[in-house]
Every structure is written in C-alpha cells, then in structure tokens.
Amino acid sequence: MPAPTRVFLSGCSMVILLIGSLAACVQTAPPELLEAVESLDRDLVAIQGAEFAPTEYARFVQDWAALKGRMLAEEDVIRWPWEPNPLAAHLQKVQEEGEQAMAVATQRKEEERRDAEARLTLLDRRLRIFNSRVDEMESRVVLGQRPIETELLVRQAHSFLDQGLFARSLQATEQASTLIVAQTALLTTELKRYADERLVGTWRQMARRTIAWSRTNQATAILVNKADRRLTIYRNGRPVVSYQVRLGYNGIMEKRYQGDGATPEGQYRVVKKRDRGQTQFYRALLLDYPNAEDRRRFHKARRTGAIPTGAFIGGQIEIHGEDGLPMSQTLGCLMLDNRQMDKLFEKVEVGAPVTIIGALKVSNPVALALADLEQFEEG
Amino acid sequence: MKRPFICYMMVSALTLAGGCAQPPTDKLTTAEKAVNEARAAGAPTYLAEDFAKLEGMLTAAKREIAEQDAKFAMLRDYDKAEQLLVTVETDAARVNTDATKKKEEAKAVALQAQQAAQEAVKATQELVKKAPVGKDQKPLQAIKADAQGLIASLSEVQTALDAGDYRVAQIKAKAIQEKSLAVQAEIQRAMTKVGAAKGQKDKQVKKHPSQ
Numbered sequence: 061m062p063a064p065t066r067v068f069l070s071g072c073s074m075v076i077l078l079i080g081s082l083a084a085c086v087q088t089a090p091p092e093l094l095e096a097v098e099s100l101d102r103d104l105v106a107i108q109g110a111e112f113a114p115t116e117y118a119r120f121v122q123d124w125a126a127l128k129g130r131m132l133a134e135e136d137v138i139r140w141p142w143e144p145n146p147l148a149a150h151l152q153k154v155q156e157e158g159e160q161a162m163a164v165a166t167q168r169k170e171e172e173r174r175d176a177e178a179r180l181t182l183l184d185r186r187l188r189i190f191n192s193r194v195d196e197m198e199s200r201v202v203l204g205q206r207p208i209e210t211e212l213l214v215r216q217a218h219s220f221l222d223q224g225l226f227a228r229s230l231q232a233t234e235q236a237s238t239l240i241v242a243q244t245a246l247l248t249t250e251l252k253r254y255a256d257e258r259l260v261g262t263w264r265q266m267a268r269r270t271i272a273w274s275r276t277n278q279a280t281a282i283l284v285n286k287a288d289r290r291l292t293i294y295r296n297g298r299p300v301v302s303y304q305v306r307l308g309y310n311g312i313m314e315k316r317y318q319g320d321g322a323t324p325e326g327q328y329r330v331v332k333k334r335d336r337g338q339t340q341f342y343r344a345l346l347l348d349y350p351n352a353e354d355r356r357r358f359h360k361a362r363r364t365g366a367i368p369t370g371a372f373i374g375g376q377i378e379i380h381g382e383d384g385l386p387m388s389q390t391l392g393c394l395m396l397d398n399r400q401m402d403k404l405f406e407k408v409e410v411g412a413p414v415t416i417i418g419a420l421k422v423s424n425p426v427a428l429a430l431a432d433l434e435q436f437e438e439g
Numbered sequence: 440m441k442r443p444f445i446c447y448m449m450v451s452a453l454t455l456a457g458g459c460a461q462p463p464t465d466k467l468t469t470a471e472k473a474v475n476e477a478r479a480a481g482a483p484t485y486l487a488e489d490f491a492k493l494e495g496m497l498t499a500a501k502r503e504i505a506e507q508d509a510k511f512a513m514l515r516d517y518d519k520a521e522q523l524l525v526t527v528e529t530d531a532a533r534v535n536t537d538a539t540k541k542k543e544e545a546k547a548v549a550l551q552a553q554q555a556a557q558e559a560v561k562a563t564q565e566l567v568k569k570a571p572v573g574k575d576q577k578p579l580q581a582i583k584a585d586a587q588g589l590i591a592s593l594s595e596v597q598t599a600l601d602a603g604d605y606r607v608a609q610i611k612a613k614a615i616q617e618k619s620l621a622v623q624a625e626i627q628r629a630m631t632k633v634g635a636a637k638g639q640k641d642k643q644v645k646k647h648p649s650q
Contacts, residue, residue, distance in 0.1 A: 110491035121495025208588030
C-alpha cells in the first residue's frame with residue numbers, strides 16, 4: 061500500500077473513532093425509566109394523587125417538571141463516557157418519589173373509602189332503627205321536614221361514595237347524623253312525659269276514677285290509652301271490649317291548640333251522639349272538649365307565649381268512624397273502623413265518661429321506644 | 440499607558456456586568472397569571488391532577504430561579520426556568536380551556552338533573568293532593584311534610600349551582616328526584632290499597648244489600 065493511501069486511511073479511521081467516541085458521550089434519559097415514570101404519572105392521575113397524597117404528589121410533580129426542563133436544556137450536552145448519567149439518576153429519584161406518592165395515595169384512598177363506607181353503613185343502620193322507633197311512637201309528624209332532609213343527605217352520601225368523593229360522603233354522613241341527634245332531642249323534649257312517673261301516676265288515677273265511676277253507677281265508661289292506641293269499654297267497672305284506635309295525625313302529642321293534630325288528654329263526657337247523616341264520619345260521639353282544665357292550660361300557654369298568638373283552643377273532638385273519602389284524616393279525634401263504631405255507638409249513652417290518658421304504665425310503648433333511641437344515640 | 444489600560448478594564452467590566460443574566464420576572468408574572476386564571480376556571484375541581492402539575496411546574500420554575508439567584512452574578516443562567524415558565528403558560532391555557540369545557544359539561548348535567556328534580560317534586564305535589572289516608576297508612580301530614588321538605592331542598596340545588604359546585608348540585612338533585620319518586624310510589628300504593636278496599640266494600644254491599 062502506498063504511503064499516502066496509508067496515511068489517508070489511518071486519518072479516516074481516527075476521524076471515525078473520534079466521531080464514534082463523541083457520539084457515545086451524548087447522554088440521554090434511559091427510555092425504560094422514562095416510560096416507567098410516565099406510566100406512574102398516568103396512574104397517579106387515575107388514583108387522584110393530588111387529592112389523596114397532596115404533599116407527595118406535589119413533590120413528584122415538581123421534580124418531574126424540573127427533570128423535563130433539564131432534559132430539554134441538556135439535550136445537546138456531551139459528556140465523557142466514563143462520567144455518570146445525571147439524567148438517569150434524576151429519573152430514578154423521580155420514579156421513587158412517584159412510587160411513594162402512589163403508595164401513599166393508594167393507602168389513603170382505601171382508608172378514606174373504608175372509613176366513609178363504614179360510617180355510612182352505621183348511619184344506614186342508625187336511620188333504620190330511628191325510623192322504626194319513630195313509627196312505633198307514631199311521632200313522624202312531630203319531626204316536620206327533618207326526616208326527609210336526613211334521607212336526602214343519606215342518599216347524597218351514597219352517591220358521593222359511589223363516585224369516589226369520600227370526603228363529601230363523610231360530610232353528608234356527618235350532617236345526617238347531626239340531624240338524627242337533633243330529632244332524637246326533639247322527640248325527647250316532646251315525649252318525655254310518657255316516661256314521667258308523676259304524670260303517669262296522674263293518668264293512672266284518672267283511669268281508676270273512671271273505672272270506679274262505671275262500677276259505682278253500674279254504667280258504661282270509655283278509657284282511651286294513647287301510648288297503647290287502645291279504646292276500652294268498661295261496664296260496671298269491668299272491661300267489656302277493647303279496640304285499636306287511631307289518634308289525630310299528631311295524636312301522641314299533648315293537645316295545645318286547634319289544628320295541631322294532637323289528641324287531648326283529660327276527663328270528658330259524651331255530649332252528643334251523631335248518627336248516620338249527622339256526621340261525615342259515619343257515626344260519632346261528640347265530647348265536651350275543651351273542659352275547664354283544657355281552658356286553663358290553653359290560656360296559660362297563650363300568656364307564656366308557648367303557643368302562637370292567634371291560636372284557638374278548638375273543639376269538636378269526637379270518637380268517630382271512617383268517612384271513606386280519600387282526604388279523610390283525624391285532626392285530633394279518635395277514629396274506629398265502622399263496625400267497631402257501630403258497637404260503641406249502641407253501648408254508649410250521652411253523659412258517659414270518656415277518659416283519655418297518655419299511658420297507664422311508665423314502661424309504655426312510647427317511653428320504651430324513646431329510651432331505646434336515647435340509648436342508641438349514647439352508644 | 441496606564442490610563443488607557445484602566446479604561447479598557449472598566450469598559451470590559453461594565454460589558455461583562457451588562458451581559459449578566461436577568462431573572463425572568465415578566466415570564467414568571469405571566470405564568471402565575473395563567474395559573475390563576477386556570478384556577479378561576481375551576482381547574483382544581485374539574486382537572487385536579489392537571490392543575491396540580493401546573494402548580495408543580497410553577498414551583499419548580501420558582502425554585503430554579505431562586506437557585507440561580509443564589510449563584511454568583513456572572514454564573515447565573517435562567518434558561519431552564521424560562522423554559523419551564525413558557526411550558527406553564529402554555530399548559531395553563533390548555534388546562535383553562537379544558538376545565539372550562541368540563542365545567543360547562545358538569546353545569547349542563549346539573550341543570551338537567553335540577554329540571555328532572557323540579558318535575559318530580561311537582562308531580563309529587565300533585566299526587567299529594569289526591570293522597571288517601573287509611574287506617575294503616577302513613578298520615579297525610581307526614582307525606583305533606585315530605586313534599587314540603589322536597590320543595591325546600593330544591594333551593595339547596597340552586598345554591599350549589601350558584602356557587603358553581605355542579606357535581607354537588609347534580610347529586611343533590613338526583614337524591615331529590617329519587618326521593619320524590621319514592622314518595623309518589625308510596626302514595627300510589629296507598630291509592631291502590633284504598634281503591635281495592637273500596638271495591639271490596641262495594642261488592643260486599645251488593646252481595647248483602649241488607650247491611
């Protein structure tokens with residue numbers, strides 16, 4: 061080989077070697093590592109990393125953004141082959157941060173989901189028991205719009221949970237729980253008298269007096285027990301027959317004024333018998349409500365502002381049958397089915413005493429349901 | 440000879456000083472404004488992760504600026520920070536557009552749910568007027584209270600809509616609609632029961648005309 065050719069060839073090989081070594085020095089981010097970090101980024105979006113691991117996610121995002129900037133800035137930087145690849149090290153760090161954020165987010169999301177689900181399950185159970193006791197006490201009307209507000213919140217809590225909005229679900233659950241506590245407190249205030257021994261004692265005395273009157277006068281008397289929803293006919297001091305009776309729409313409450321739907325408690329007499337055609341409620345026995353005691357109580361309540369200023373005491377309290385019209389309801393009267401009303405109508409004369417009491421025993425259905433509710437709330 | 444040398448040195452120093460990199464204050468302000476606009480468009484709610492990335496990039500850019508600020512003046516290089524800020528600005532505009540779109544979609548869904556809830560409540564009110572009260576049925580007053588409660592709850596949907604909380608508005612509206620339908624079903628059942636009882640009564644009367 062001639063010398064100039066040799067020199068030329070060796071020159072070319074030197075150039076190729078130099079270019080080759082220079083090319084090897086342009087360091088890029090390892091693609092598999094890059095793909096792993098990008099995949100982590102997507103997973104963190106899917107798991108709502110920003111919500112469940114805000115600190116860890118922010119750190120990952122910041123470093124990931126910084127790394128992207130660095131990759132862009134160092135695109136053309138040439139390093140010696142024996143120098144370490146700083147991009148790979150940085151990517152490794154970002155990957156570790158991403159994995160940590162992922163682990164934290166997964167754990168927290170699961171914890172929040174379980175917490176929200178557990179609380180909602182408990183609330184569902186609590187609401188079922190609450191509603192069942194309210195039904196037992198027939199005190200739904202006392203609570204006004206609160207039951208529906210509670211139910212709407214429970215439904216919302218379920219929807220939030222289904223959509224993975226656990227914090228919102230917990231918030232709705234808390235609000236519903238607070239409403240149940242408020243309703244329990246309201247029921248306690250309104251119905252605690254059914255557990256009041258002194259008052260129950262008074263009611264028992266009223267019942268005894270009525271039964272004694274029936275015995276002494278060898279006549280018929282009626283005793284109505286609101287807590288048991290029973291109407292019992294006494295003849296000569298002995299119970300003859302007992303019927304299930306329906307009270308006013310808010311009957312379990314103490315009668316305060318006209319239109320409150322409560323059934324009055326007190327000692328009354330039948331003042332008029334209204335036969336078919338004389339009443340829209342089949343047949344009826346009109347009572348002498350309000351009596352002197354009712355008037356005294358009403359005026360006192362009006363004086364103390366316990367009832368609305370324009371309220372009236374009302375009247376026309378009857379024991380009646382059913383009218384069969386779709387809109388029929390008792391506004392404070394006592395309702396029997398028509399066959400039972402027939403029997404009662406035949407047995408009772410004008411002047412017969414009708415005593416309406418809250419309960420005969422302290423362990424009556426209302427007091428028991430109320431105690432159960434309070435116990436559940438405390439538990 | 441001495442004077443021209445000093446002058447040369449001073450000119451060189453001034454030239455070098457003049458050539459020192461300046462922090463990208465304007466770009467930072469623009470990027471921050473773009474992020475704030477994305478926030479106002481509802482990005483934290485409707486594109487939470489994308490928005491978190493934006494904030495992350497902005498923080499990274501600020502950190503980079505601070506790092507460069509700490510260096511000797513002649514060694515400062517804000518290129519990386521500038522690149523990040525440009526990316527923040529571009530991404531913020533995209534996030535803003537996407538968030539606005541998503542928010543509008545959520546609003547449309549919420550409004551649709553609100554309308555469905557309003558119609559369901561109205562239908563419930565109509566049915567309440569025909570609600571029967573039998574011996575074993577829930578008192579009419581309770582059903583009326585439910586209907587009133589449903590009407591009152593509709594205002595909560597409006598409040599959520601006014602606040603731009605469309606997901607909550609939709610969920611609230613859905614709950615109202617479902618409950619309204621449940622109340623309607625309850626009334627319908629009662630009406631059927633009363634109807635059946637009435638029919639039976641009529642039959643009995645026909646069979647035993649003496650009663």
